[in-house]
Structures are given as C-alpha cells and as structure tokens.
C-alpha cells in the first residue's frame with residue numbers, strides 16, 4: 545500500500561495530547577494545526593505537523609505517496625461511535641408510527657413489541673443475514689465519517705441468538721474495513737417467557753451466557769438495561785459484577801426513561817461508561833464525575849423519542865468526560881449519522897462545536913478502550929482520517945443535518961471518496 549500524504553489542510557484538528565478521555569474544560573482543546581499535514585504509512589500515522597514541516601521531512605519521498613490536496617478543508621480523526629446495536633434482524637417503522645399516534649416506547653415494549661419484536665426477528669435471521677444487513681449499516685457509518693464502532697448483542701435474549709449476534713460481529717470485523725468492538729448485552733430485556741420470573745433470567749445470563757461469551761472471547765464489555773420495568777439496580781449490579789469476574793468491563797444503559805439510580809450504580813461498579821442518562825440525578829452525576837465514568841450521551845435517541853436531551857452541559861461543567869453516539873438501533877434511534885449526533889449535541893445539549901468533536905473522537909474512543917489506536921491524529925495511531933468539504937470545525941456543527949464527508953481513510957486505505 546502506498547503512503548498517503550494529506551497536505552495543506554486549512555484546519556487539521558489533531559485532538560492530540562494526553563491519551564485518554566478529555567474531561568470538563570479540556571474538552572475544548574482540539575490541538576488544531578493550520579495548513580496541516582499528515583503522512584500515513586503501513587496503515588499508521590507516521591508524521592503530523594504543518595505542511596512546511598512535513599515537506600522538509602519527506603522531501604526525498606514525495607513521489608512515493610498518494611498526495612491529497614486538502615486546501616480549504618477541515619481534516620479530523622475518523623469518528624468513533626461508542627454505542628450501537630448494529631447487528632439485528634428486521635425493522636420497526638410501524639412502531640415509529642404508533643409512537644407518533646401516542647403510544648410510548650415502554651407501552652410498546654411491555655405489549656411484546658419494541659426490543660421483543662427485534663428479538664423475534666433476530667432469532668429468525670440466519671447469521672449470514674445478520675452479517676449482510678449489519679455490513680450495509682457499516683457502509684453507511686463509513687460514509688458519515690465513522691471508522692470504528694462499538695456493537696452490542698442483546699436481541700437474542702437466549703444463549704444461541706446472543707452468540708449468533710456476537711459471531712456475526714466477529715465476522716464483520718474480519719471482512720469489513722471498519723472495526724466493531726463487541727459488547728455482550730444479554731440483559732437488554734426480560735424475555736416474555738420469563739415475565740414474573742425475572743431473577744431466573746438474571747441467573748441464566750450470569751450462569752449460562754456470560755461464561756460462554758467470555759470463554760469464546762466474543763466481547764470486551766458487558767452491558768445491561770437498568771430501567772424501571774426492565775432490570776432493577778440490584779439485578780444490574782449482579783450481572784455487571786459477574787461480568788467483571790469474567791474480565792468484561794461494565795457499561796450500563798442508565799436512567800433513560802426514568803430516574804432509577806443507574807448513574808449511581810455506574811459509579812459504584814466502576815463502569816467505563818454510562819449510556820443515555822436523560823434522567824440522571826444530580827447525585828448520580830456527582831458520583832460519576834468522582835468515579836471517572838464517561839457519560840455516553842445519545843441526543844439522536846432523545847430526539848427520536850421526543851424526550852428532553854441529557855444534561856451534557858451540566859456534566860461537562862461538573863468535570864466529566866462526555867462521549868456521544870448514534871445508539872444506532874431499530875427502535876429508538878435508527879440512524880448511522882454521527883455528524884447529525886454532533887450537531888444535536890450542540891443544539892440540544894449546549895455543547896460547544898469543539899466539545900462535540902472531542903466527544904465523537906478521543907472520548908468516544910476512550911469509552912470503548914480503543915484510544916491506543918483511534919480517536920486522534922498522532923504518530924503511531926491508525927491512519928483513520930476524515931477530510932470534510934468545509935473549512936472549520938465550527939462549520940461542521942453549524943451547517944447541520946448535512947453530510948460534509950469528502951474522503952475517509954481507515955488504516956491508511958481510502959474507503960470513501
């Protein structure tokens with residue numbers, strides 16, 4: 545593969561610095577290089593600096609490289625989406641219509657639709673079908689500037705189908721340019737057949753699912769939907785603590801529909817991130833800030849459910865690290881557009897344009913433990929880069945609802961543009 549040399553970027557937002565989540569005020573620092581340049585070789589970033597600096601460094605090798613003129617353009621790290629339910633069967637557009645007619649998300653789920661409906665369709669799909677459908681979603685993510693995603697199971701709710709979803713994610717990792725970081729979410733809903741016998745399902749997740757998932761090394765994280773009428777904080781804690789014993793790092797869907805102690809639990813179990821948090825309490829925010837939990841906020845989900853967005857501004861002002869994500873799933877956020885999510889982070893959570901970009905790059909990477917290789921433009925990291933057809937990071941958030949992606953490279957390979 546030829547080296548790639550991107551030159552003359554009007555703004556090269558490197559987001560370089562300490563390698564880890566940016567907290568509070570540090571989320572405003574993009575480490576921008578004007579007239580910036582990146583040299584990518586063997587899939588990795590070999591040099592970053594001004595065009596003048598790299599012209600000196602690579603004077604003798606210029607003719608070896610694919611040269612890309614980024615004059616007038618913004619160049620950023622590939623975006624990272626740290627929370628998706630990308631592997632699933634079927635679709636739920638009828639429920640969208642039902643919600644617009646007055647039904648709530650939980651009404652639909654409690655009546656056997658929602659996650660249960662996708663669970664039925666995912667159980668019916670073959671592994672090949674799941675791979676094929678998720679592969680198209682990954683293509684769409686790439687077109688929107690995303691180069692790494694997290695992907696959860698959780699539409700099986702039985703061992704066989706949970707494994708089918710995770711194995712599909714593994715195959716996608718082998719055959720698609722984008723990377724999927726896998727999460728086990730066996731506790732995404734209580735299957736209908738366990739209604740009234742919820743603890744027996746929790747036992748099943750702990751005793752029969754987690755050991756196999758860990759043994760086959762099919763997941764890095766263990767997630768649970770801690771929500772009123774789904775899993776209680778006590779049940780969630782048991783599942784997350786059991787996952788830790790198998791080496792799986794906890795994540796938690798917390799305080800999405802009701803304030804339920806999920807944020808507090810995230811801090812207690814040492815979760816790497818807590819997701820949603822629309823109804824997180826002030827105490828929960830304080831606990832998470834102290835424990836160093838990353839708030840993974842999903843403003844497209846809030847919009848799609850017509851709920852008020854999470855308190856992103858308050859969380860950043862409390863010194864937390866905030867990441868953002870599409871939450872791509874068939875029920876509450878069927879989008880693959882991280883640019884839209886960045887726009888919404890500004891519009892509905894009063895995050896600044898710089899904070900939104902940090903939340904979608906280094907903080908998102910940190911929430912799924914890929915900050916060693918993604919999330920910023922620094923020597924030694926993967927050559928995951930986006931060139932946008934606009935000139936500044938402010939424009940990226942201001943010209944909202946439009947896909948400004950021009951070119952995308954994953955590990956130095958041009959995958960879009």
Ligand SMILES: N=CN[C@@H](CCC(=O)O)C(=O)O
Pocket residue numbers: 629658659662769797800845871873874875876877
């Ligand atoms: N809230 C729980 N899980 C998903 C939605 C899943 C679905 O509706 O299919 C979420 O993160 O929004």
Ligand SMILES: [Zn+2]
Pocket residue numbers: 627628629797819871873
């Ligand atoms: Zn989710």
